[in-house]
Amino acid sequence: MKRKFPGALCLGLSLALSATAVYSQDYPNKLIRLVVPFPPGGGTDIVARTVAAKLGETLHTSVVVDNRPGAGGTIGTEIVSRAEPDGYTLALVSGSHVINPSIYPKLPYDTLRDFAPVTLLVSAPAVLVVNKSLPVDTVQDLIKLAKSKPGTLFFASAGVGTPPHLAGELFKTMAGIDIVHVPYKGNAQVLTDTVSGQVSFTFPTLPSAMPYVKNGTLRALGVTSTHRSPSAPEVPTIAESGVPGYDATSWYGVVAPAGTPPEIVDKLHDAMAGSLKQPDVRKVLTDLGLEAVGNSPAEFSAQIKTEIEKWATVVKRNHLTF
8 A cells, every 4th residue: 555655646646737737728717806905096006907908808808906905005915815826816016015014013914925926017116306495406415415404304205104105214224314204194295295395305106296397396306216217217316316226116016826826827927918018008107107017927026025125124224113
């Protein structure tokens, strides 16, 4: 009996692998749900609906966007972490996906262990903008002013732990300056108060900031990505403006539950990456100030791990509490 067991085990594994292969070849044969852990109408939602439409066309099935907001994106993400790993429940996650492990010490899932990264869809650089009355024209000017008046310059964000907040904290650390964070309960008032001078500067998305920059009520000093944005090529990067290595780029990507067959993950990746190359999709993204990426599952996985470590360091170094 003992001599036969390894053969039986091998046969069982072979049958399981064969069943998985057949299942993967048949994928998809029903509706796919793309969970968006944020409310309808925001940037995440627009990206999700744009990609979902093209993904459905490519895979010849329906892809439904399911908004499940709450708790900084953790509610909807948890739903996907507990879903069947069959490729029919996916999550569209943003930069908060790699920040949340540092903010919420008791997340209901493990960001690295419980998901299978599919692809980074787009990158979304923010931009450092200042009130027009602030006597600075460059990032270096701002740093010099902050060093001459420590603790007197205020920067705003949409709330504690949001990407703009962490962008400011990273800037503070890398530039070696003392600036004060002012958290708001959302984006609406942040730009208004920056324009009026209630706060000195902020790190909004390019599409939301550029109308103010163009009408002269705000001044753009630098984008937060490692390279200039095609949407605003005239604005230098913060990294090239005196803070080498600075990178606080936001992004949107897709993950599946851990255990999803690699063949299905690859099929989803290929469909999404192909969609990002289509002219109509690229136009929508460019108008939003976004850059199409579509990297491999392995590359996206490595990026998630690197950014979790990066933002954990920023949180710890600045003694941030949430």
